[in-house]
Amino acid sequence: xxxxxxxxxxxxxxxxxxxxxxxxxxxxxxxGESGEVAEKFKKWVRDLDSDEARIDRTDIAKELGDVxxxxxxxxxxxxxxxxxxxxxxxxxxxxxxTRGVLGGSGDDR
Numbered sequence: 001x002x003x004x005x006x007x008x009x010x011x012x013x014x015x016x017x018x019x020x021x022x023x024x025x026x027x028x029x030x031x032g033e034s035g036e037v038a039e040k041f042k043k044w045v046r047d048l049d050s051d052e053a054r055i056d057r058t059d060i061a062k063e064l065g066d067v068x069x070x071x072x073x074x075x076x077x078x079x080x081x082x083x084x085x086x087x088x089x090x091x092x093x094x095x096x097x098t099r100g101v102l103g104g105s106g107d108d109r
Contacts, residue, residue, distance in 0.1 A: 003072075003082035010072040023077055030070035037063045 015022055040060055048054040075082055096102045101109045 003086050006068070007072040007076055007082045010069050011076055013069075014073045014076075017077055023074075026070060026074040026077055030067065030074060033063060033066040033070055037067060 015025070019025075037060065040056070040063060044050065044055060072082055075085060093102070096104075096109065
């Protein structure tokens with residue numbers, strides 16, 4: 001499955017763009033789901049002594065799937081293709097690597 005194919009599939013379960021405050025809903029949903037991923041790892045540190053063998057990968061995959069859904073639908077709302085976003089991101093990172101600035105800071109390094 002490619003990213004645009006996933007995006008089309010995610011849209012089948014998304015609310016209408018015309019729904020009041022849908023953009024804000026999508027942004028807050030993405031933040032919330034990302035927070036759930038962080039929460040899983042917080043509990044892993046607190047309760048499981050950061051033992052990598054004890055990461056619940058199935059549970060994390062579910063939460064990452066929710067993050068991916070919000071990214072896909074938010075991108076579509078903004079008329080952006082996930083394939084294009086992914087390709088541009090890889091090109092940006094490759095350029096940073098070539099220039100030796102992967103570890104720096106700032107978006108436009």
